[in-house]
Amino acid sequence: MLKILKYSFFDLSRSLWSYVYFLFYLLLGIILLFLNNDLSNAVITLMNVIIILVPLIGTIFGVMYYYDSREFTELLLAQPIKRRTIFIGQYLGVAISLALSLILGLGIPFVAYGLFESAAIWNFFSLLVSGVFLTFIFTALAFNIALSHENKIKGFGLAILLWLFLAVVYDGIFLLILVYFQDYPLDKFALIASVLNPIDLSRILVLLKLDISALLGYTGAVFKLFFGTSQGVIISFGVLALWVVLPVYRIIRVSAKKDF
Amino acid sequence: MKYFISIIFLLNLLPTLAGEIRVCSPCEVKTVKQAIEIAQSGDTIIIEKGVYEEFNINIINKTLHIKGVDYPVIDAGMNGTAFGIKANGVTIEGLKIINIGRSYTKDFAAILLNGSENFTIKNNILENVFFGFLIEKSVKGVIEGNRIKSEGGEEANSGNGIHLWSSSEIIVRNNHVQGMRDGIYIEFGKNCEILNNLSEKNIRYGLHFMFSDRNSYIGNTFEDNGAGVAVMFSKFIEMKKNLFRKSWGSASYGLLLKEISDATLEHNIFEDNTIAVNADGTTRVLFIENDFKNNGYAIKVHGGAYSTSFTRNNFLYNSFDVAYSGRLNDNSFTGNYWSDYTGYDLNKDKIGDVPFRPVKLFSYLVNKTPEAIVLLRSIFIDLVDFSEKVSPIFTPAELIDHEPQMNRIKW
Amino acid sequence: MVSIKNLHKKFGALVVLNGLDLEINQKGIIAILGPNGSGKTTLIKSLLGMVVPAKGDIEIAGEKVKDHWNYRKDIDYLPQIAHFPGNLKVNELIRMIKDLRGKDARDKELIEFFKLEPFLDKKLNNLSGGSKQKVNLVLCFMFDSPLIILDEPTSGLDPVSLLRLRDLIQQEKAKGKTILITSHIMSFVEEVADRIVFLLEGKIYFNGTVSELKTSTGQPDFEHAIANILTENNA
Numbered sequence: 001m002l003k004i005l006k007y008s009f010f011d012l013s014r015s016l017w018s019y020v021y022f023l024f025y026l027l028l029g030i031i032l033l034f035l036n037n038d039l040s041n042a043v044i045t046l047m048n049v050i051i052i053l054v055p056l057i058g059t060i061f062g063v064m065y066y067y068d069s070r071e072f073t074e075l076l077l078a079q080p081i082k083r084r085t086i087f088i089g090q091y092l093g094v095a096i097s098l099a100l101s102l103i104l105g106l107g108i109p110f111v112a113y114g115l116f117e118s119a120a121i122w123n124f125f126s127l128l129v130s131g132v133f134l135t136f137i138f139t140a141l142a143f144n145i146a147l148s149h150e151n152k153i154k155g156f157g158l159a160i161l162l163w164l165f166l167a168v169v170y171d172g173i174f175l176l177i178l179v180y181f182q183d184y185p186l187d188k189f190a191l192i193a194s195v196l197n198p199i200d201l202s203r204i205l206v207l208l209k210l211d212i213s214a215l216l217g218y219t220g221a222v223f224k225l226f227f228g229t230s231q232g233v234i235i236s237f238g239v240l241a242l243w244v245v246l247p248v249y250r251i252i253r254v255s256a257k258k259d260f
Numbered sequence: 261m262k263y264f265i266s267i268i269f270l271l272n273l274l275p276t277l278a279g280e281i282r283v284c285s286p287c288e289v290k291t292v293k294q295a296i297e298i299a300q301s302g303d304t305i306i307i308e309k310g311v312y313e314e315f316n317i318n319i320i321n322k323t324l325h326i327k328g329v330d331y332p333v334i335d336a337g338m339n340g341t342a343f344g345i346k347a348n349g350v351t352i353e354g355l356k357i358i359n360i361g362r363s364y365t366k367d368f369a370a371i372l373l374n375g376s377e378n379f380t381i382k383n384n385i386l387e388n389v390f391f392g393f394l395i396e397k398s399v400k401g402v403i404e405g406n407r408i409k410s411e412g413g414e415e416a417n418s419g420n421g422i423h424l425w426s427s428s429e430i431i432v433r434n435n436h437v438q439g440m441r442d443g444i445y446i447e448f449g450k451n452c453e454i455l456n457n458l459s460e461k462n463i464r465y466g467l468h469f470m471f472s473d474r475n476s477y478i479g480n481t482f483e484d485n486g487a488g489v490a491v492m493f494s495k496f497i498e499m500k501k502n503l504f505r506k507s508w509g510s511a512s513y514g515l516l517l518k519e520i521s522d523a524t525l526e527h528n529i530f531e532d533n534t535i536a537v538n539a540d541g542t543t544r545v546l547f548i549e550n551d552f553k554n555n556g557y558a559i560k561v562h563g564g565a566y567s568t569s570f571t572r573n574n575f576l577y578n579s580f581d582v583a584y585s586g587r588l589n590d591n592s593f594t595g596n597y598w599s600d601y602t603g604y605d606l607n608k609d610k611i612g613d614v615p616f617r618p619v620k621l622f623s624y625l626v627n628k629t630p631e632a633i634v635l636l637r638s639i640f641i642d643l644v645d646f647s648e649k650v651s652p653i654f655t656p657a658e659l660i661d662h663e664p665q666m667n668r669i670k671w
Numbered sequence: 672m673v674s675i676k677n678l679h680k681k682f683g684a685l686v687v688l689n690g691l692d693l694e695i696n697q698k699g700i701i702a703i704l705g706p707n708g709s710g711k712t713t714l715i716k717s718l719l720g721m722v723v724p725a726k727g728d729i730e731i732a733g734e735k736v737k738d739h740w741n742y743r744k745d746i747d748y749l750p751q752i753a754h755f756p757g758n759l760k761v762n763e764l765i766r767m768i769k770d771l772r773g774k775d776a777r778d779k780e781l782i783e784f785f786k787l788e789p790f791l792d793k794k795l796n797n798l799s800g801g802s803k804q805k806v807n808l809v810l811c812f813m814f815d816s817p818l819i820i821l822d823e824p825t826s827g828l829d830p831v832s833l834l835r836l837r838d839l840i841q842q843e844k845a846k847g848k849t850i851l852i853t854s855h856i857m858s859f860v861e862e863v864a865d866r867i868v869f870l871l872e873g874k875i876y877f878n879g880t881v882s883e884l885k886t887s888t889g890q891p892d893f894e895h896a897i898a899n900i901l902t903e904n905n906a
Contacts (some may be wrong), residue, residue, distance in 0.1 A: 004772055014758050041577060041599060044637075052639055056418035071754030077721045078750065078773050082744035171640035175625070175632060182629040203638060210554075210577075223634075256738075259682070259722040 001085045001092075006077070008093020011069065018097060021057060026103025034222045037231045039120040043127060046106070047206045049184075050131045055138040055199055056163050058098060062142025063159045065094045067152045074260055086127040091248065092209070095139040106131075125207045130202035133240045137198045138163070140247035147254045166199050191226055195236065199245045205236055283332075284308035292317050292326075294332065298557070299324055307332040307355065318344040326352070329355035331385060336360050341368045342608065348377040352384065360389040362417050369394035370408075373401070391419035393441065396429045403435060410439045415463050420445040424452060432457060442468040450474055458483075465490045465516075469497060475494065477502060482514070488533070497523045504530045513538040514555070517545065519564075525550055527671060533645040535560050542568045549573060549671040557583050557623070565591050572669050575599060575618070579636060582618040583627060588656050593618060597665040605666045616664040617657040621648035672696055672824075672849050673718065674819060680713055680728035680873075687713045689873030692704045700840065700850045702860045705870030706901055710750055711853045714870070715822050718851075719748055731772040731818065743860065744774075747814055751853075753807040757796035761787065764795060768810055776813040784835060785809060800827040811815055812839060819843060825859055837863065861893040871904060 011019050028049065032042040069090060076086045110124055142159050148156035174193050178186055194200040207225055226232040281295045281303060282288075289295045292314055295305045304325040315336035322348070325666050332353060336342045338361040343352065350373075357370040369391035373379055379401040392408040395401065403446035408421040421437035421444060424430055428450035435457045437443035441505035443459030446452060447470040454477035459466035466482035467489040469475060476498035482488035488504040490513075491497055497520065504514035514533035521543035528550045530536035536555040539545070550572045552558035559570070560579040563586030564602070570593045575581045577599050595611075622641050624633050635641050648655060672765040673695040676842050680688040683787070687710045695701055697853035703711050717729060729736040755764060762815070769776050771872055776850060782788060785805040790798060798806070804827040811821070824840075825833055840863055843850060854860050877900065880881060881893060890896040 007771075009769055011756060011758070044577060048637065048639075048642075051637075070757065072723070073755040074750065074754055075768070076771070077747075078719050078743065079768070080740055081771065082740045083720075110804040168640050168643070171635055173637045175635055175640065175644075178629045178632045179625065186629070186631040194634040200634070200638065204634060207636060211595050212836075223631075257723055260716065 001089050003022055003092050004081070005070075005096070006087025008065075008069075009097055009122075010089050010098045011063070011072070012093060017061070018101060019062075021098065022101040022105045025102055026108060027029060027110030028094075028212055029106045030192045033239060039118055040112075043120055044122045044210060046127055047203070047210070049188075050102075050134070050206075051199055051203050052150055052167060054131050054134045055167060057165045058095070058135045058138030059142045060156075060157045061094055062139040063156050065090070066143055066146035067155065074230070077260055078234050084252050087171055087251050088248065091140060091143050091251060095136045099135045099138065102131050102135060103128055109187050123206070126209045127206055130205055130240075134198060134202055134242070137240070137247070140244060140251065143251050144247050144254070147258065166197055170197050171200065188255065191223060195239050198240060201236055201239060208233070272343065279303045281305045282305050282308065283312075283517075285310055287374070291481075293465060296324065304349075311335055313337055315339045317342060317343065319347050319350060321347050323349040325346060326350040326353065326355070327351070327354070328384075333358060334369075338362075341370075341372045343371045345371065345373045345379070346375055346444070348381070351380040351382070353382045354384065356385040356664055357388045357389065358389070362390050365416070367391050367394055367419065369423075372396070373398050376401070380637055386410075386421075389419070391423055392421040392437070394419075394423045394425075395427050395430065396425045398430070400429045400580040401427075402431045402433065403433070404433045406561070408435065408437045408440065413463070415441055418463060420468075421459070421462070424449045426451065431455065431554075437462065437466075439463075442466075444468070446472045446475065449474060452476075453478070457481075460484050462486065466474065466526070468492075469494045473497075481505070484508075487512055487516050488514040490518070491520055492516075492518040493520075493521070495521050496525075496547075498526055499523065499525045500534070502528045504528065504536065505532055506659070507533040507535075509534060516540075517542050520545055524548070529553070530555055530558070538562070539565060539568070541565070544568070547571065547573055549669060552576065552581075554578065554579055556580065559583070561585065561591075563587075565589060569589065569594070571595055572671070573597070580620060580623040580626075582659070583623040584656060584659055585627070586618050587656050592624045595649045595663040595665060596661055597668050598661065601662065601664045601666075610666045612664040612666055614664075616661045617649055617652070617655070617659065618661060619651070619659050620645045621654055624654050672732060672852075674728075674730045675714075676728045678714070678717060679725045679726060680710070680717065680722060680850055686873055688717070688724060688727075688762040691727070691870075691876065693868065693875055693878070695849060695851075697866070698793065698844075698847050698849050699865035700844055700863050701745065701868060702864035703851060703853045703868045703870065704860065704897065709870040710873050711870055712822060714749075715820055715851065715853065718750075718820060720742065744772075745816045745818060747811045747816045747819045749819075749824055751824045751826070753800075755795040755803065755806070756796055758794060760794055761793055761798070765804065765813075769813075770835055772814060774814055777815065778809060778813045781809040781886075784839070785832065795846040795890040802827055804828055805832060808836065808839075812843070819846050819848055821850065821852045823853055823855070825854055825856050829839040830896065833859075857894045857897060869900060871900070876900065876904075 032045055073086060144157045146155045169197060178190060194204055267662060275293045279300060281299055283295045284306060292307060292312055296317065296319055299322060301322045302401045304327060307328045308333050309330040313335045323558060332356045334342050334355055336359050338359050339528050340361055342357045344359060352371060360368050360370050370386045371381060372394045374396045376398045377400050381403045382392055383405040386408040389410055403422055418441040420442040421440040422432055423445045426448040430452045432444060433455045437459045438461050440462050441464050443462040443466045444454060445468045447543045449472040452475045454467060456479040460483040462485045464486045466485040467477060467574055471493050473495040478500045481503045483505040485507055488507050497582045507514050512534045514530045514536040517539045519541040523545045526548045530552045531554060533555045535557045538560045540562040544564045545568045547570045549572045553576040555578045558575050558581045560583045566589050568591045572595050574597045581598060581600060597615050598618060601612055601616045603612035606613055622645055675691060675693040677687045678691040705711050717724050734742040760788050781794055785808060787805055787809065798811050824836060827835060840850060861881055864881060866880055868875060868879065876877055884896050888896040890897045890899050
């Protein structure tokens with residue numbers, strides 16, 4: 001597994017896009033911090049970027065890497081290596097390198113700015129944790145789509161649609177349901193619906209650090225009980241972890257049966 | 261005339277002429293009650309260190325100065341009021357009063373003052389009390405440097421820390437009130453000044469005005485109360501340099517204004533509150549140079565607002581800057597700094613060239629469907645807010661800051 | 672060595688392997704022939720575990736193929752079309768495969784044999800089809816395994832390289848290995864193959880030596896013998 005990981009890394013380290021991604025975050029971090037000079041504002045802007053961009057990049061990179069490395073995969077398949085090792089190794093290669101770009105790209109300017117002396121360190125930390133989770137989740141989802149679709153264009157399109165659905169459309173439907181059924185008790189529904197979508201869940205986890213007062217103040221007891229306690233945070237991270245584990249499990253299942 | 265001057269002269273001599281009574285267990289006078297009984301008006305009673313299990317200590321029509329040495333403890337044993345006072349010019353200083361009994365019918369207090377003038381209550385410590393200082397129908401007093409602490413509980417079985425009823429010209433200064441129902445409560449009060457107090461962790465309000473006109477509170481800190489300050493049915497209240505922090509909860513406000521007119525808020529800081537200012541019926545209320553930072557809602561206007569203006573305030577990273585119901589009337593938002601503002605300043609006059617709309621459609625939605633708050637800061641909501649900004653349908657179109665500042669206002 | 676029983680495989684509605692049985696126990700060169708789409712490549716990929724059969728069993732050297740991977744240690748495989756990660760250099764690719772296999776390799780010898788030295792520092796994307804095929808051959812032959820599977824080894828090679836390949840195959844045969852080959856070049860097959868396995872419609876139609884094939888079809892010449900099988904069945 002480590003060898004496959006190493007070569008996936010090696011392969012990605014030659015791709016220009018990894019550097020573009022890294023530099024983008026580096027630049028974003030620097031601009032936000034040193035031109036804006038306000039940490040809480042920077043964290044809010046970053047959250048918007050992370051919620052939108054990290055899943056998108058994870059999706060695109062995942063699909064792209066899978067299709068681009070088909071030759072490499074075929075080469076590996078004829079070698080005495082387990083299938084699971086090959087696919088999980090490649091998946092981890094992409095996900096870890098993306099996560100590293102994110103952590104380093106944002107981390108360097110923040111550390112340079114003097115984050116460790118700031119109270120915003122936990123906000124920033126929760127931001128990075130959510131970002132890393134989203135990277136792993138969406139790369140895994142992208143691998144799933146690519147594995148099930150030989151046609152590159154179709155796979156790509158589906159992956160983007162999935163992103164669009166989870167990032168935007170889901171919330172639209174969610175809001176419509178809330179407004180339409182506003183006469184009914186909705187707090188449990190709202191809670192479940194927001195926990196089920198990894199983008200919504202990550203957003204709320206970051207918000208818990210930033211806008212907690214608004215969130216707690218304006219909702220019923222269910223929300224308070226859930227988000228106000230460590231139990232809620234544990235469940236939230238459990239669900240995020242599940243969002244990683246289930247697609248990865250499917251990668252293993254589907255790849256074991258697939259013909260090359 | 262000569263006669264008059266000599267009386268003044270005599271009055272001045274009185275304190276030196278007055279006697280001093282010591283109270284301690286080996287002393288001749290062993291209880292506070294005993295001391296008060298034998299004391300003449302103008303005397304000073306010095307209570308030495310020790311525990312005095314006494315209650316219903318009454319001072320009627322005697323000007324007495326009670327001073328504790330090293331905080332002697334007056335333990336009321338959960339029975340009733342510790343000191344009941346109906347006299348002018350009384351001073352109570354340096355006592356530790358504990359264990360005031362709870363009652364649903366009577367307002368037991370550590371010190372109950374009724375119909376008294378020129379009193380001073382200073383540097384006392386109150387612990388486990390029902391009411392702290394209950395001041396009724398009194399004029400001209402100072403309540404200063406006291407520490408009042410109780411273990412809260414429920415609203416029904418706890419009392420207020422400093423309770424002024426139908427009193428005027430009282431100065432409440434440098435006190436620390438914690439864990440009461442209302443930290444400081446003023447009903448039918450006039451010309452009172454509440455200065456530099458710290459009121460925290462109270463069950464209901466940090467400071468509460470009811471039907472009290474022409475009062476001011478300046479330089480106080482209200483933290484982690486049910487609501488920071490509630491000002492209700494009062495006129496001419498001056499609110500300056502206060503800090504309102506961490507009022508968290510579904511009905512929590514930094515400041516609650518209800519049926520208020522002719523008030524000024526200046527140089528206050530509102531930080532981390534669920535709702536910083538909840539305004540319901542305000543007339544001629546001026547918000548000038550306040551900071552609203554990291555609140556859920558900075559301003560929530562429920563209607564009935566007239567001639568209420570927000571000028572040169574800083575709105576910094578609140579989830580919602582303004583929520584507004586009802587008609588705009590002649591209220592105005594002008595020349596504030598909004599951290600959400602994304603416009604530009606081409607002519608470099610430090611005023612944004614594009615007006616700012618502080619009300620978001622989402623806040624309107626949340627108002628109708630509170631559960632929608634979980635969608636806060638999602639992309640979809642940003643899109644909805646953006647389209648509403650471009651062509652307002654649900655939010656009051658005329659609620660606009662025409663002079664949004666480019667930089668944070670320094671005051 | 673290789674034992675295949677009742678192998679079935681469909682791609683969608685298309686039946687590719689339909690109850691194929693095959694036993695290969697001898698050493699030497701076995702050519703797997705058949706028209707386009709007869710299932711040659713699918714058969715080979717099944718052996719390597721790249722294609723998962725719907726039904727049937729494959730054993731190689733006594734080990735089941737399904738869900739196993741360790742048996743591939745003893746197989747050298749030359750894929751039909753040389754797909755390589757394009758942004759790798761030739762020597763990086765060779766080093767990587769050596770690293771993954773963790774086995775001694777005679778890559779230097781083979782590089783010299785196919786005259787690949789000038790291309791070692793070039794990226795695989797920039798190589799011609801023939802050069803890629805040579806890299807492919809180096810990767811395949813460098814591990815010296817007892818079973819060699821060659822899918823269209825001749826494609827893209829110039830005449831000189833073709834001669835070299837022929838030599839190499841003979842050398843390997845002399846070492847006592849089992850070599851499976853598919854090829855469209857009949858003269859090449861006739862010359863090297865000890866045995867012919869002819870696939871038709873997902874089954875084995877013929878299994879024997881070249882001369883047995885000639886006699887059974889009554890054709891004096893190999894190419895005509897093959898053509899005979901095809902026309903007979905299509906008619």
